[in-house]
Amino acid sequence: MPSTTIAGRQINVNDEGFLVDPDDWTEELGAEFARLIGVEMTEDHWKLVNYLRQDYRAQGETPTLRRVSTQTGMPVKQLFTLFPGKPAKKMAYVAGVPKPKGCV
Amino acid sequence: MTTIDHDVQTETPFVPSFDTPSEEGRKLAIICSKGTLDMAYPGLILGNAALGEGIETHLFFTFWGFDMINKKTQSSLKATLLGNTAMHMPQGLGGIPGMTHLATSQLKKAIAELDIPEVPDFLDQIVASGGHLWACRLSADMNHLTEADLRDDVEGIISASDFIEMTAGAQLLFI
Numbered sequence: 001m002p003s004t005t006i007a008g009r010q011i012n013v014n015d016e017g018f019l020v021d022p023d024d025w026t027e028e029l030g031a032e033f034a035r036l037i038g039v040e041m042t043e044d045h046w047k048l049v050n051y052l053r054q055d056y057r058a059q060g061e062t063p064t065l066r067r068v069s070t071q072t073g074m075p076v077k078q079l080f081t082l083f084p085g086k087p088a089k090k091m092a093y094v095a096g097v098p099k100p101k102g103c104v
Numbered sequence: 105m106t107t108i109d110h111d112v113q114t115e116t117p118f119v120p121s122f123d124t125p126s127e128e129g130r131k132l133a134i135i136c137s138k139g140t141l142d143m144a145y146p147g148l149i150l151g152n153a154a155l156g157e158g159i160e161t162h163l164f165f166t167f168w169g170f171d172m173i174n175k176k177t178q179s180s181l182k183a184t185l186l187g188n189t190a191m192h193m194p195q196g197l198g199g200i201p202g203m204t205h206l207a208t209s210q211l212k213k214a215i216a217e218l219d220i221p222e223v224p225d226f227l228d229q230i231v232a233s234g235g236h237l238w239a240c241r242l243s244a245d246m247n248h249l250t251e252a253d254l255r256d257d258v259e260g261i262i263s264a265s266d267f268i269e270m271t272a273g274a275q276l277l278f279i
Contacts, residue, residue: 004118017120036119065156066229067219076232085158086122093120103149104220 007032018093022056025096034094045082045094048072052095062092064102123158131160131274133267138279139168141181141211141223142188147279148226155233162274163230164267165258166240169279170247173239173255178224182208224255231257238262 001020003012007029012020019025019033030049034041041049051072055063065088069076083090089099132154136147147163154161171177185191185198185207197203212222221229231237239254241263251261262270 002118006117006119013118017118033119036117037122065233066221069229070219076229080233086156088156089120090122093122104152104218 006036014098016099018098019096022053022096025053030094030096033096037090037093039083039090039094041094042082044074044078045091048074048079048082048091049095052091052097056095056097061102062097062100064088064100064104066104067102129273131162131271132277133162133164133271133274134277134279135164135166136169136172136279137167139171139177139181141183141208143279144169144172144181144223145215145220145226147277148223148230149220150277151235152226152230152233155230155235160236160274161230161234162236162238162271164238164240164262164271166243170239170243170249172223173227173237173258174249174253175255176253178227178255179222181223183211184208227255227257238267240264240267 001012002015002017003010004017005011009029011024011029014020019029031041034045039045048068051068052063055067055071063071065076065079068074068088068091069079079087079091083094092099132151134147134151136144138144147169151161151163165173171181182204184204185193186195186204187198189195191198191207198207215222220226227237237255237258239251239258239261241261244250244261251258254261
């Protein structure tokens with residue numbers, strides 16, 4: 001299992017670079033993950049990240065983009081604006097949870 | 105100036121590569137030619153997935169696939185046993201009145217349980233994700249339909265050669 005040093009902490013990541021243990025996550029780490037992938041965190045970003053962490057804890061899996069949109073009430077278009085390109089994967093990375101498995 | 109400690113601190117962190125150069129400029133075109141509920145979904149699911157991966161995606165609706173973007177029919181696509189042996193029911197049953205309705209509502213229920221949107225909502229999501237919808241000129245002419253009959257987010261009714269031209273270099277899926 002690879003490990004890497006981010007925000008001054010040594011953390012275990014998987015082959016793609018995602019945090020292995022969501023319990024290792026801190027807000028500071030999340031902010032640094034975001035900076036490293038070129039995302040500038042705003043209140044809306046944090047709202048999504050916190051929702052992802054809370055839903056992951058409750059459901060045992062990372063919500064898909066559709067679920068994020070329907071559950072938070074944030075339009076899909078805005079998700080693409082906040083986390084451009086690959087929103088589902090990028091927000092999962094920042095939130096320190098695995099990338100979503102669902103298809104839709 | 106540079107201490108050893110500093111070097112350790114600035115060691116390049118291992119970060120997922122979300123924007124790999126090989127995917128730069130990747131483009132996908134999906135031809136949706138079917139008007140049954142079960143065959144509407146593969147194109148929608150794959151198109152939606154491609155958009156979520158940051159891939160430029162175009163959906164081209166032709167022939168029976170027009171029912172997916174026709175305002176009158178997009179909410180009432182149906183699934184049928186007839187001609188579909190993968191339903192694993194005697195084909196004779198498919199002709200009994202009410203069987204198509206039953207198959208359709210069963211499929212809709214299964215789809216809803218997975219939190220997958222109905223066709224019009226799914227197309228809304230695809231457009232919100234940056235997807236492009238196009239209609240086939242010949243199909244429109246054959247069915248005497250104009251842009252007014254189609255979803256407002258259909259970007260245009262285009263000819264087969266327009267489609268070929270605009271999908272230069274794209275990966276193609278025919279459904």
